[in-house]
Amino acid sequence: MLHIxxxxxxxxxxxxxxxVSFDVEEGRFVGLIGPNGAGKTTFMDAVTGLVPSTGRIVLDGRDLNKYRSHQRVRxxxxxxxxSLELFEDLTVRENLLxxxxxxHWWSLARDLVRPRPSASAAEAVDRAIMLLDLGAVADLLPPDLPLGRRKLVTVARALAQSPxxxxxxxxxxxxxxxxGLEFGLRMRALVEQGVTIVMIDHDMALVLRVCDRIQVLDFGKLIASGTPEEIRTSDRVIRAYLGADDGEPAAPSRSAG
Ligand SMILES: Nc1ncnc2c1ncn2[C@@H]1O[C@H](COP(=O)(O)OP(=O)(O)O)[C@@H](O)[C@H]1O
Ligand SMILES: [Mg+2]
Structure with missing residues (x-):
């Protein structure tokens, strides 16, 4: 589905x-891990068009490189x-809407040119609420929810865009x-429902437990790629994590070498 x-x-x-090169197959749960400063967030920024990048990003055979950020969402x-970035004075449901x-506005515009069935925004929101079991808190404000639930709301908000x-x-x-484990198992359940996920997390044990495939970045480079079992036993991964134990961010000199 995604070709990098x-x-x-x-x-x-x-x-x-x-x-960095790798593929994500449809219906997979991919973990993206690596020490602090490894380039994980920047990778996501590049895929979503928030920072300029070189190389190719292909989704469903479509080259996204020329697309701007909002077009990539479409x-x-x-x-x-x-950061959570929820609207604190809007309810959970309103945040999703x-x-x-x-x-949905964009799909309407597109449908005028080339009509095709499209779920309404309200349906997409209901589906996201249902998938993440947020029905009981849909009319509450995010600050009134425990952190774990607020995290699920941010995922639901992304899901409401029908990605x-x-x-x-x-x-x-x-x-x-x-x-964290409860959260990871919920994401796993989403994948079982047909959503394809790439998840960054610093908790390697969690990623090894819930993901199907794992990509490991270190100083901007992909140093390992494989199943949880392959990653668990990879010397390169073990060395990268031990080397990062002092908590130092990536040094430009090492990354350039
Ligand atoms: N906007 C920026 N300008 C300059 N350097 C940045 C910027 N964003 C991130 N970096 C640097 O790029 C490297 C990767 O950062 P980041 O992608 O945030 O790592 P991670 O998410 O894996 O912790 C780090 O060395 C970081 O300091
Ligand atoms: Mg990050």
Missing amino acids: DRLSVRFGGLKAVDE AGVSRTFQ VAAERQ RLLLLDEPAAGLDSGE
Whole structure:
């Protein structure tokens, strides 16, 4: 479904993403991991068109490189951000409607040119609420929800755009490991419902447990790619994680070398 070919992002002398290539198959749950500063968020920014990149990004055979950010959403790529970014004075349902209606407006315009069946914004919102089991809190305000639920709302908001591909940037950050696992299993259930997900997370144990395929970035480069079992036993991955133990961010010198 998604084909990434030699994707690179440069910030001055720093190659934050360095010739990364991999494919995501439809219906898969892909984990994107790597030490702090490895380029994970920048990778998602590049795929969603928030930073300029070189290389190719192909979704369903369509080249996204020339598309601007909002056009990539229309093409079927939705995401969540590391910060929650919910409207605090809108209810859960209203937060979802804002995202869905924007998307729906475009489908209406497109349907005038080439009519095709399209779920209404309200239907997309209802479906997202149902998939993430948020019915009981749909009319509450985000600040009144526990953190775990607020995280699910950000995922639901992205789902309300009826994406083909969902990109999640550390959606479980701030949850304790029990809540994180519950969250991961919910994402797993979404995948079982046919959603394709790429999820960044710093909790390697969680990603190894819930994802089908894992991509590992270190200093902008893809250093490993495989099943949880392959990643668990990869020397390169173990070394990258041990090397990052001091918590230092990526040094430009190493990334350029
Ligand atoms: N807008 C920016 N300008 C300059 N450098 C940036 C910018 N965003 C990220 N970086 C750098 O790019 C590298 C990758 O960052 P990031 O993608 O946020 O890593 P991760 O999400 O894996 O922690 C880091 O060295 C970071 O300091
Ligand atoms: Mg990040």
